[in-house]
Amino acid sequence: MSGNPSDRYVIGVDFGTLSGRALVVRVGDGEELGSAVHEYRHGVMDRHLASSGGKLPPDWALQDPDDYRDVLRCAVPAAVAAAGVDPANVVGIATDFTASTPLPVVADGTPVCELEGFRDRPHAYVKLWKHHAAQPQADRINAVAAERGEPWLQRYGGFISSEWEYAKALEVLEEDHEVYERMDHWVEAADWIVWQLCGEYVRNACTAGYKGIWQDASSPTSDFEEALNPEFAGFAKSKLEHRIGALGDRAGGLTAHAAAWTGLPEGIAVAVGNVDAHVTAPAARALEAGQMLAIMGTSTCHVMNHDQLVEVPGMCGVVEGGILAGSFGYEAGQSGVGDIFAWYVDNQIPGRYFAAADAAGESIHDHLTELAFAEPPGVHGLIALDWVNGNRSVLVDASLSGLVLGQTLSTRAEQGYRALLEATAFGSRMIVETFGVSGVPVREFVVAGGLLKNRHLMQLYADVLRLPISTIGSEQGPALGSAIHAAVAAGAYPDVRAASGAMGRVEQAVYRPDPHAANVYDRMYAEYRLLHDYFGRGGNDAMKRLRQLRLEAIA
């Protein structure tokens, strides 16, 4: 590598649910010079398989892996062109992906869905993170693991998700044995795309740990696999385990084939894969102990580093090197945030609010937020639980549902909206407090994701959490995070922490707690906590019984 870092560039590519985005970043200072988006041609296949038109069962969500290659073929050159840089000065590329988004491949990395005879087999395709049809398998994994006292279970808050690698692999075995037999590797798309770029299969430490139950340098035992299903015995050894790469490591050099797709120089550094949430931490300079990064969008993902291994109740996972090599990376989550607000706006807001928002030239969310926060906290008299999409942390219970309490005949729609915003802040406080009492204190809350634009929401979080809120300074957090990893893989920085310091962007303590508001929210949080424990910890299992009744009534 040669030349002035200010003349050298890296590419970060963020593979999302519906599209991939490539971002060109200057190595020296993290300046974002150009980007391009490519939408997946097949999007999310959740009703029909594109190749055959065959109907998919409920809860399925597949993708076609060739759509990911299209992002390399289309978005990368377009971003380089938009940035106006000479491709010869691009020194590295890195990617991040949704997760857990695994696919079955054969020894050379070819997806099973691209093999003759398997094109019309749904199980041969990529199972997108939100494919939820492996719930029976996940239930069995959790029951068997709990019964056997598997030591890794508490590393995941006591709960292995149906979204992750083991449940989905077991689903393939039990529902399409030929696909299971045919595959040589069960690969995260995060690693498959790197394989496509550099010809090397390297499992990244992040997905291997958070999604693949890779803990203390080993997988679950064959005995455990056999207890799930005798034919599943040997799964990890035969189809999962492989070389692990640390985040920011060079996985290999760009192949001639991939150089032709992307227009980038052959041989440049290709970084080990990563996950969209976790890769954002260096982009937001949120790598130190005490800093919790919340990526707030339809849901919220919380990630943070700490120097010790602790089992925090209800977390999603703790993985050594899962966010930053040399640290223990923690993840927690709220399963519904922005999508609860969107649900409320779609289903509970009268037309006159939309008309007023239009007249004011505001979005409906901005309009409701302004109306709702025109009055001091506590005036609406409401408390809600943020469980409309279930609860991930800290209760880990998808069968929970929503609650709103305190309505009077003078309660207005925007007050209900605010109560839901507040409920998500209380949910985050529950997570922050649980981390704190478990020995992982949080001193700063850093926000990335689309919801950071809502200033009232950010101030609310500062007040409820009694923490300063910092906000990421990039609108492309994951892609910038990937670019940082590309720079490290290219050798431009000694490690991700150093690259983050030079290339990451954050506005520090933009929101600080207002003591008066915080006092009012403390009283409301006390109510939230009471309801949270009563309905979430066995005081009253009404939500579970109503869910059961609902299933029976539908059937």
Added chain:
Amino acid sequence: MSGNPSDRYVIGVDFGTLSGRALVVRVGDGEELGSAVHEYRHGVMDRHLASSGGKLPPDWALQDPDDYRDVLRCAVPAAVAAAGVDPANVVGIATDFTASTPLPVVADGTPVCELEGFRDRPHAYVKLWKHHAAQPQADRINAVAAERGEPWLQRYGGFISSEWEYAKALEVLEEDHEVYERMDHWVEAADWIVWQLCGEYVRNACTAGYKGIWQDASSPTSDFEEALNPEFAGFAKSKLEHRIGALGDRAGGLTAHAAAWTGLPEGIAVAVGNVDAHVTAPAARALEAGQMLAIMGTSTCHVMNHDQLVEVPGMCGVVEGGILAGSFGYEAGQSGVGDIFAWYVDNQIPGRYFAAADAAGESIHDHLTELAFAEPPGVHGLIALDWVNGNRSVLVDASLSGLVLGQTLSTRAEQGYRALLEATAFGSRMIVETFGVSGVPVREFVVAGGLLKNRHLMQLYADVLRLPISTIGSEQGPALGSAIHAAVAAGAYPDVRAASGAMGRVEQAVYRPDPHAANVYDRMYAEYRLLHDYFGRGGNDAMKRLRQLRLEAIA
């Protein structure tokens, strides 16, 4: 009295909140021949006093008594004309009124607000039932009565309302001493209008009992009055007590003055006054033990007779002869029913539902009901509490508020609407069960009021209550009930029961419980009950604390 009953007629006049309605009814068979409505010129004065333009405080609601005379002058002759009957064949008139709606008058019945020097004094006017500014006085009445162990307190479910005679009289004393001194009688409008018609002041057994704490032929003691306020001592003896008239008795004969107003023959029977809810029982032929009449509108009032005196927890009152001479009349209530549905429609229904209702030529309520009941019970997975306007029976707690539980991202607006309908049915079941375990069993649920038109709602009540639902056969229940009392006062029938049998109208057991739906609703009611007791009986006083926080936050 002479001639064939089929040629004789009676007039029932129903004085509501905004207008009075006169109905001409044939004595022999209850046929309704014509009616007319007159709207009160001053309506409800809740912001300004009409005479002076002076601003009224919050929670006030006054009326001008001359508006009631206008109903006699306008609606009665118009109804007779519309019926096409000869006024000479009208043999009696009876009235019913909102309650408790008292006013201060001097010895000859002249309202204090019509005296020189008092026209601009708000306390000189009629205090409409929904005047709620006497809450501090009511709180004191309840505290003092409970502390002294007043024996009558349990006749009112342990709770004297701010709407009733004592709280409002004490308010006059403490806020306008001159008005209090000037008045010779504190009279229910129900009795004042009869006084206007026949020149006789007779307190009707219904308001005296339910609103005036007249129990076991006596008022609260002077000691009790003194404990409330030394200057209040002697109130009952000096300003309240008077001859009590049984319902259906003749109070006197129509005066020449009132005959001129109404165009009716001088000297015809004028019946003792009555209350709009209670007077409906004979109109719906719901006079027997085991029959509960529910007048379902913005709120629901439940009335029923029983042959024994029992203290039912949380009832509004039990009064001997309060509904029918010779029986013990029980009253209970739900403080929010139709107005909760209206609140939800105004504040939580998206515009597309209104557009679809318009396109289908349906009311929004009909449209939502059809949508919501297109799926079987239990599918929506929701439970609500019907406390958006507080709870009257059986918790007697105005500080309670609403709750909805069970929302998911697929919950639709019409499902929330149905959950509220169901919540009111569960609230009625709570009342029916409380009566039952107290020794006042309910075997039939008879419905009057505007909501009986909603067939899905009626079937829901049948299923939830596991009782046959009968519906009144008249759209003018109170006025028909008054006409029945007029016929008795005129001597056309020996008593109200006999007149009800001949003139009342009911469709029996129109709705019967569906066993399958009832089983599902049983499971939902079990959830309602748990929440009811947890939030209503001290398990979690969140609603009270949030209300307190709200008051502080507003202040």
